[in-house]
Amino acid sequence: MGRVVITGMGAWSCLGKNLEEVKDSLFHGRSGIILDPERKSWGYRSGLTGKVEPAQLKGLLDRRARIQLSEEAEYAYLATLEALKNAKMDMEFIEKNEVGILYGNDSSAKAVMEAIDIVRAKKDTMLIGSGSIFQSMNCTVTMNLSTIFKLKGINFTVSAACASGSHAIGLGYLFIKWGLQKQIVCGGAQEVNPYAFGSFDGLSAFSIREADPTKASRPFDRDRDGLVPSGGGATVILEDYDSAVKRGAPILAEVVGYGFSSNGEHISNSSMDGQIRSLQMALDDAKMTQHDIDYINAHATSTPGGDRAEAQAIDAVFGKAKPMVSSTKSMTGHECWMAGASEIVYSMLMMQHNFVAPNINFENPDEDSAKLNIVTKTVERNIDVFLSNSFGFGGTNSTLIIKKIK
Amino acid sequence: MSIPTTPAAMTKEEIIEKIKGFLVEEFETDAAKITPEANLRETLDLDSLDYVDLVVVIESNFGFKVVGEDFINIHTFQDFYDYCFNKVAQKTA
Numbered sequence: 001m002g003r004v005v006i007t008g009m010g011a012w013s014c015l016g017k018n019l020e021e022v023k024d025s026l027f028h029g030r031s032g033i034i035l036d037p038e039r040k041s042w043g044y045r046s047g048l049t050g051k052v053e054p055a056q057l058k059g060l061l062d063r064r065a066r067i068q069l070s071e072e073a074e075y076a077y078l079a080t081l082e083a084l085k086n087a088k089m090d091m092e093f094i095e096k097n098e099v100g101i102l103y104g105n106d107s108s109a110k111a112v113m114e115a116i117d118i119v120r121a122k123k124d125t126m127l128i129g130s131g132s133i134f135q136s137m138n139c140t141v142t143m144n145l146s147t148i149f150k151l152k153g154i155n156f157t158v159s160a161a162c163a164s165g166s167h168a169i170g171l172g173y174l175f176i177k178w179g180l181q182k183q184i185v186c187g188g189a190q191e192v193n194p195y196a197f198g199s200f201d202g203l204s205a206f207s208i209r210e211a212d213p214t215k216a217s218r219p220f221d222r223d224r225d226g227l228v229p230s231g232g233g234a235t236v237i238l239e240d241y242d243s244a245v246k247r248g249a250p251i252l253a254e255v256v257g258y259g260f261s262s263n264g265e266h267i268s269n270s271s272m273d274g275q276i277r278s279l280q281m282a283l284d285d286a287k288m289t290q291h292d293i294d295y296i297n298a299h300a301t302s303t304p305g306g307d308r309a310e311a312q313a314i315d316a317v318f319g320k321a322k323p324m325v326s327s328t329k330s331m332t333g334h335e336c337w338m339a340g341a342s343e344i345v346y347s348m349l350m351m352q353h354n355f356v357a358p359n360i361n362f363e364n365p366d367e368d369s370a371k372l373n374i375v376t377k378t379v380e381r382n383i384d385v386f387l388s389n390s391f392g393f394g395g396t397n398s399t400l401i402i403k404k405i406k
Numbered sequence: 407m408s409i410p411t412t413p414a415a416m417t418k419e420e421i422i423e424k425i426k427g428f429l430v431e432e433f434e435t436d437a438a439k440i441t442p443e444a445n446l447r448e449t450l451d452l453d454s455l456d457y458v459d460l461v462v463v464i465e466s467n468f469g470f471k472v473v474g475e476d477f478i479n480i481h482t483f484q485d486f487y488d489y490c491f492n493k494v495a496q497k498t499a
Contacts, residue, residue, distance in 0.1 A: 063434050067459070124471065129462045130455035 003241035004176045005405065007249040008087025010079035011345045013232035014050035014332055018082055023349045026357040027378055031214035031331045033228050039201075042194045046206035048216050050230025050333040052192045065148055067131030070108045070140040072189035072337075075233030080145055080185055083235040088249055089183070091150065100153025100181050102172045103141045104164025104188035106337040109195040111135035141189050141233075153181050159337075161392025162299075164188055165234065166340025170258035170398055172238045182243045188341030190231030197229045203268070205303060217334075218361035219300035219327035220307050220369035227301040230333030234342035253348060256403045257286030257387075263395025270309035271395060272316070278397035279317045282387065286401045290321040292385055293401070295356055297347045299389040300327035301334045310389065311368035322373040324381075326359035340390035340398060351383045351404055421494065422487055424467060432463045442484040449483070464490070470497055 011018070014032025015025035025032065032050045039047040055074035057066050060081075069077060084090075089099070115132040119125055134143060139157035146155045154175055158168040165188020172186040190196075200206070207226040209216040217228045244251050259282030263274035283289065296314060300307045314325060328346045329335075335342050350356055356379040365374070383404070390398045416424070430437045433450045440449060452460065461472045470493050480486050 063432075064455070122465075126458060127462050127465055127471075130458040 001177050002179055004173045004255045005239055005241050005244050006236050006252045006255065006348065006402070007239045007244050008083040008085070008089065008237035009252065009345050009348055010082030010086065010235045011232070011342060012052070012055070012075045012078045013234065013335065013342055014052050014230050017053055019349060022346065023353060025331065026328065026346055026349060027353070027355055029331065029358045029360045029378060031217070031360065032230065033213045033216055033333050035210050035213045039194050042198065044194070044198065044201045045204060046201055046208045046210065046226070048207055048210060048213055048228045050192060050228065050335070052230070052232045061148065065144070067129070068134035069144050070111045070135035070191065071193060072105060072108065072191040072231065072233065073135070073141045073144045075231070076103060076141045076187060076189040076235065077145060077148065077233070079187060079233035079235040080149070083185070083237050084149070086250065087237040087239070089237060093247070094150055097183065098153040098181065099151050100175070100184040101142050101146050101151050101155050102158060102168045102175070102184055102186050103145070104158045104160065104166070104168040104337050104341060105138060105141045106159045106161055106164050107191065107196060108136050108138060108140050110191055110193045111140070113195045145185065149185070151185065154184060160396045160398070161394055162334065162336050163340055163390040163392035163396045163398040164337040165342065166388065166390035166398035166400055167260065167396070169236060169238065169255070169341060169344060169400060170260060173255045173258050176238055176240050182240045184238045185235060186238050186341065187233065187235035188338035189233040190336045190338035192229070192231035200229065207302060215361050217302045217330050219298065219302045219330050219359060220311060220365065220372070220374055221362045222364040222366040224302045224304060224307060227303055227329070228333035230335045231338055232335060232342065234338055234345045236341065236344055251405050253351060254403045254405055255400065257282040257288065257399070257401030259283070259285060259399040261397045263397070265395055267395070268393055270306045270391060272309045272312045274395055274397050275310060275313035275389070275391060276316055278399045279313060279389070282399035282401050288385070288401065290318045293318065293321065293323045293387050294383045295347065295350070295386040296323055296325045297343045297386060297388040298325055298327040299391045301329055306391070308366070308368050310391070311372055315368070315371040319371070324356050324375050324379065325372045326357055326375045328357055330360040330362070331357070340388070343388050343390070344400060344402065347386045347388055348402065351386060351402070354382050355380045356383065416494070418491060421490060425487065425490060428463050428467050432459060440483055442482065442487070444483055446480060446483055446486050468494060
């Protein structure tokens with residue numbers, strides 16, 4: 001079994017357009033949430049959203065590549081560009097090796113809707129244009145990035161609701177661990193537009209604390225009233241340890257554990273039992289106990305039921321060790337398909353720079369969150385091992401454990 | 407989505423300038439390379455997907471739809487201009 005390391009990262013999110021900006025936002029506990037008046041005009045119950053800077057790709061990509069990229073694929077491209085650069089993996093290396101891509105994505109609603117609008121208005125499918133099909137499919141990120149970066153290894157999209165990005169990294173870890181691949185671009189992407197979140201808003205799942213947007217996402221807080229949708233793109237380059245050493249790549253950390261489970265219960269309600277199984281599986285895979293984990297980046301999205309189940313699951317597995325816990329969704333909102341990957345990047349930045357980012361807006365615990373060691377102010381401390389949870393609709397659960405290389 | 411200009415109000419020269427303008431913008435081509443005798447496909451570096459976008463940009467600028475078979479006889483930009491003149495004329499007749 002091979003060892004799997006992270007040799008590069010990149011991010012484009014409401015916390016910043018690169019790793020440096022994102023790290024700064026995390027350290028200072030800066031929220032990326034705003035109130036978007038456009039959503040109210042669309043009939044949204046909540047107009048709250050993460051504010052993600054639009055991508056400007058002219059000059060970076062030719063016309064053909066640009067017109068094929070969906071919004072989320074644009075974010076994924078920018079994050080991947082940064083990650084490959086940081087991994088010192090250039091086009092010459094990619095040309096000579098079978099580098100793969102496994103990316104989490106579970107919708108491309110804007111591209112689909114815009115195409116349908118044209119057909120309805122013009123009554124002619126050809127007038128949609130040639131780029132739409134490559135924007136509209138769920139695998140828009142992997143089909144485009146594999147073409148742009150000329151990737152020749154494993155190539156598919158992981159669709160697992162809000163655990164998509166985490167499972168993509170988990171699967172990448174397994175492919176390399178089992179010796180099937182040497183390098184894989186992994187990550188998650190999420191579109192941020194009114195087409196993408198209408199049906200989710202319709203479930204009354206979003207916070208309506210619109211008068212104070214930066215206070216709206218408050219995971220684990222007693223007075224939380226729902227999540228805030230957000231998105232962007234986040235990439236990690238996973239690599240076989242020997243490959244990384246051989247090419248002199250920066251080795252940032254090691255992926256040591258992947259756990260997963262399915263609740264086998266309700267389509268949208270969380271399950272403590274399913275989460276515990278995922279957590280325990282990841283610990284077993286890493287050959288670790290609760291005492292080995294320094295920090296948990298919780299899935300906690302700021303919904304009443306979801307946070308309660310996760311607090312109970314974390315307490316059940318980590319009740320004695322009580323590692324530091326925070327949900328970076330307090331600053332980012334819920335980055336959905338991207339979240340499992342972005343939260344690995346966020347936690348990696350904390351590990352690299354010796355701090356734990358705060359769970360902002362955690363003012364009063366409830367009965368369950370009171371049992372956790374929730375970080376409310378930035379803590380400057382070494383992290384050797386962190387764990388990241390991601391849970392999605394349909395009861396899909398994913399847990400990753402990352403260890404510092406010494 | 408742009409609103410098609412009323413073709414009847416346009417001279418041949420205006421139509422040529424309009425075509426050059428949207429081709430340069432859509433296909434990011436150097437305007438100086440677009441000459442009457444130059445080859446349309448080679449100059450714009452068109453593949454099968456690009457022809458779909460050419461149909462879209464013609465429809466949005468002139469309001470008529472090109473069928474794929476029509477491209478068989480269009481080789482140079484002059485062929486393309488002539489084709490557009492005729493289509494515009496038919497539309498306004």
